[in-house]
Amino acid sequence: MSQEIFPVVQWFPGHMAKATRMITEHKKKVDVVIELLDARIPRSSANPVIRELVGDKPHVVILNKCDLANPKATKEWIEFFKNDGIHAIAIDSKNGKGNKQLVKTVESLAQPIIDRWLKKGIKGRTVRTMILGIPNVGKSTLINKLAGSAATRTANKPGHTRGQQWVKVGKNLELLDTPGVLWPKFEDQRAAARLAMTGAISDDVYDLDSVIKQLLAYLEEHEPTLLHERYKLTEEERTSVDTMLEAIGRRRGCLVSGGVVDYDKVRRVILTDYRNNKLGYITFDGVDEEPYYVDEE
16 A cells, blocks of 8 residues: 655744744853654654754754654664764653663763863753653653653643743753744644654544544555554455554444444544553654655645
8 A cells, every 4th residue: 555645734823933033042051962853753743944943053863752663763763863973862851761871872962162161160050951842741741750840841732941041950951941942834744644643743633534544554665563563454454554543433433323424433443542552662764765745836
């Protein structure tokens, strides 16, 4: 089955444009930049605007939510960034896995700066870092875990953190939380679909039918065993995404009067299954995968 890609969304709320300006303003105040990516979609969640804003600042990439991703793929991505000269660490911000390694890496990257301070007679200044990433990637959760308290507000909703907060971590590190920033235009609509699947984009603004069809097509092509085990689909039912949708709807009882499948309901069942990790540990972005562009009239 070929995976057909359709335009999914164009979304750039005004507060994100404001966030971009804020990041530019505060970049000069920080010593090290932490870029937080979703380990399931390392390429799709890497905002090119952020890379431009980072410039030549010491930079570490964090692959968050590694507990939801394919472990083998996560190792491949860490090696990919290493080969590109970028420090990369896999973490699970909810349980704190990888946080100690993160702090050590930040301190190591900041050491040349600290040495320059000492030569100038400056002692006791804390290392300042800024955490950047797309919405709902786990920035506030990470800061809370590092600080050991609910230092920042968190919500499982894109666009929640809109202000700016400095948080002290230990004796020598300060973190600046920033609002999630998406880029002005999704040229790669496959990436847009994956951002929607993982919850980086508000569920109110994208075409759910297109996203779910792309999810099913991906599973059929790359993870057919996971798809079959969850929904018990026959070979005949797997001939197209439409036949899969209908079969899953009937098995899950997503029906209206007359035995007609309620497609909106079954789409949401599948999305919930994926987000609750009932479809397995999936990494959508491969290190060798090429972007997929859709021309928009």
